[in-house]
Amino acid sequence: MSRALNRRVFLASSAAVASGVALQSAAPASAATAAKLRIPDIDVRQAARQDPSEATLAEAVVLMRRGKLTATELTEAYLERIERYDSTYQAYAEVTGEAALKAARQADRRPIGVLRGIPLCIKDNYFTDGVPTRCNSLIFEDFVPDEDATAVARLKAAGGIVLGKGQMGPLATTRATKPNGTVTTVNAWTPADPSVDPGGSSTGPACSVAARLASSSIGTQTGGSIVLPSNQQNLTGLKPTMGRVSIHGVIPLSFTRDHAGPLARDAMDAAIMLQIMAGPDPKDPRTLGLPVVPDLIRSATPVASKGVRLRRATRIGVPADFLSSQKEMRGAFLDQLAAIRGVTLVDITYPADWALLTGTFNAARLAERTEPFRHWLREDPTKFGVSLLSWLQGLMLSGDEWITAQRAKTHLLREVLDGILNDCDVVLQTGPVPFDILGLPEIAFPIGFGTNGVPVGTILGGQPYEEDRLLEVTAAYQATTAWHTRRPTDPTATARAKLRATQTRPRLSAEEAAEASA
Amino acid sequence: MAEVQPPTQEQLxxxxxxxxALAGFDLTLLPEKADPATGVPTQAQVLASLRSFxxxxxxxxxxxAAPATSPAYGQQASPPLLYPSITEAWTGKAEE
Structure with a gap:
């Protein structure tokens, strides 16, 4: 998409609105739209043919289409693993097994939508009709919504099945803990050691997919909460551009920065999930009047004629401090990228005020979390548990300071679009916060393992509404590497015993929770 | 322009x-001693954290301030935007 064109269209549109031309109400993306999608007939790995829980979402759909797998068999396989292992992982806050099996049997009788009965883990801050939605907080401990969040409704309309609600950081702030700060969900790669960071706040959705307790999952991101757990647990997570996916029915954290997106096994699965979730929603005005959602599934289909190549030539920006503490891995990763036809690596430099505008200014989001929670702050602040401090910090910012931060966002966006992203098409990130502030898209994907056996991932950022280009790069990289196909070992009896014998689990203090908060 | 002295701890x-208090927040609803059951910070922790913040x-x-040759031009620079990525790409066509 041409940014110059975008700006001209924006100016013309502004003039139209100023002259009194009203916006038309938007038609919601519908099951009909989802039904038009088709998942390509990808090769299904031998491991997936032997064990349904190993199948990616796309592989499972292909197996179902070929009559080799039913939704009921797949759902039962996941429920069996949840029964056996989730007391160790603690990935789920709520398992809706009975309803999932009923939906699976119905899907087998009459398959609907592109997903045909695929079981999914939903982060527990998405409204789910008739299912507790606690956001891992005492504030919502008795909350049972009477509607689905738009993203959940779209996944269900496309044939997705809610297998359960994923554990999360309290109110979407940190790694998953109890409301009092005691660590719950572990990293699927180190189930016996709860001190290893599993990433947050979409910790449970990440763990459920990494541990093969669900086909795919959805999370939310305000300050890295999709991409960080994806990096920590060997997944491909896609945080779309602000407005690409409706956040109607998502319990808010910071309304200018909350994004909904998938945590998936690979680029193809992330593309399928986002394609279904994305599009205008009259219930969320942020989604209206935006560029059409491109064919993300095509973007995630690697092009492999005479070796893997990109769909279109792409300049990938590399900051000097990218993976600076892991030089060997940096070198290997960049070499691998550079070997893909169509890739050009470009050194990029941050603007001089980058650290200030993406560091200190990150605090501006805090006032946004205070406002929608005022009722509970006045009524009973103990319900915030370990998370209280950042909600009170939000009270300490004045209106003029918050406006200054919004002005700084405009300035920062120009520095990124006219500076960094003028020299490249996508840029490797050293952290998620800058593009969270700006609402720009990011994709996380695996690039190796550390010496401790924990996955290492990277984050690639892109231009507004260019999730397709992020998927193109990731799909090509994954076509030439196998990191994303690695699977963690199931918890052994010894590991489970060791975990049970651990007298005290790690615990975050209120100050640590505020410091680490999304 | 005279330099403004930073506030003292008492002023903070x-x-x-x-x-x-103006926001309707009752500090006394928080415990004076640590409460492991809720993990909520004590009154003293809250005050110390907020003073620091x-x-x-x-x-x-x-x-x-937005870079500009003078404050008058600074007012015009980088108008505040809640959703800059949306503004960048907005088509104005709601049905899209």
């Missing part, structure tokens, strides 16, 4: 308490 404490963050944000 008074500011924090007053701001909480107030001393460091609002001033740093308010101290920034």
């Amino acid at each position: 404490d008074a500011y924090v308490r007053t701001r909480l 107030v001393a460091s963050t609002p001033g740093a944000i308010a101290g920034w």
Whole structure:
């Protein structure tokens, strides 16, 4: 998409609105739209043919289409693993097994939508009709919504099945803990050691997919909460551009920065999930009047004629401090990228005020979390548990300071679009916060393992509404590497015993929770 | 322009308490001693954290201005936007 064109269209549109031309109400993306999608007939790995829980979402759909797998068999396989292992992982806050099996049997009788009965883990801050939605907080401990969040409704309309609600950081702030700060969900790669960071706040959705307790999952991101757990647990997570996916029915954290997106096994699965979730929603005005959602599934289909190549030539920006503490891995990763036809690596430099505008200014989001929670702050602040401090910090910012931060966002966006992203098409990130502030898209994907056996991932950022280009790069990289196909070992009896014998689990203090908060 | 002296700890404490009270927040609803059951910070922890936050963050944000040759031009620079990525790409066609 041409940014110059975008700006001209924006100016013309502004003039139209100023002259009194009203916006038309938007038609919601519908099951009909989802039904038009088709998942390509990808090769299904031998491991997936032997064990349904190993199948990616796309592989499972292909197996179902070929009559080799039913939704009921797949759902039962996941429920069996949840029964056996989730007391160790603690990935789920709520398992809706009975309803999932009923939906699976119905899907087998009459398959609907592109997903045909695929079981999914939903982060527990998405409204789910008739299912507790606690956001891992005492504030919502008795909350049972009477509607689905738009993203959940779209996944269900496309044939997705809610297998359960994923554990999360309290109110979407940190790694998953109890409301009092005691660590719950572990990293699927180190189930016996709860001190290893599993990433947050979409910790449970990440763990459920990494541990093969669900086909795919959805999370939310305000300050890295999709991409960080994806990096920590060997997944491909896609945080779309602000407005690409409706956040109607998502319990808010910071309304200018909350994004909904998938945590998936690979680029193809992330593309399928986002394609279904994305599009205008009259219930969320942020989604209206935006560029059409491109064919993300095509973007995630690697092009492999005479070796893997990109769909279109792409300049990938590399900051000097990218993976600076892991030089060997940096070198290997960049070499691998550079070997893909169509890739050009470009050194990029941050603007001089980058650290200030993406560091200190990150605090501006805090006032946004205070406002929608005022009722509970006045009524009973103990319900915030370990998370209280950042909600009170939000009270300490004045209106003029918050406006200054919004002005700084405009300035920062120009520095990124006219500076960094003028020299490249996508840029490797050293952290998620800058593009969270700006609402720009990011994709996380695996690039190796550390010496401790924990996955290492990277984050690639892109231009507004260019999730397709992020998927193109990731799909090509994954076509030439196998990191994303690695699977963690199931918890052994010894590991489970060791975990049970651990007298005290790690615990975050209120100050640590505020410091680490999304 | 005379340099403004930074506030004392007592002034910060008074500011924090007053701001909480104006917002309808009752500090006494929090425990005086640590409560492991809820993990909620104590009154003293809250005050210490907020004094530190107030001393460091609002001033740093308010101290920034959009680059411009003078304050008059600075007012015109980088108009504040809640959703800059949306503004960048907005088509104005709601049905899209």
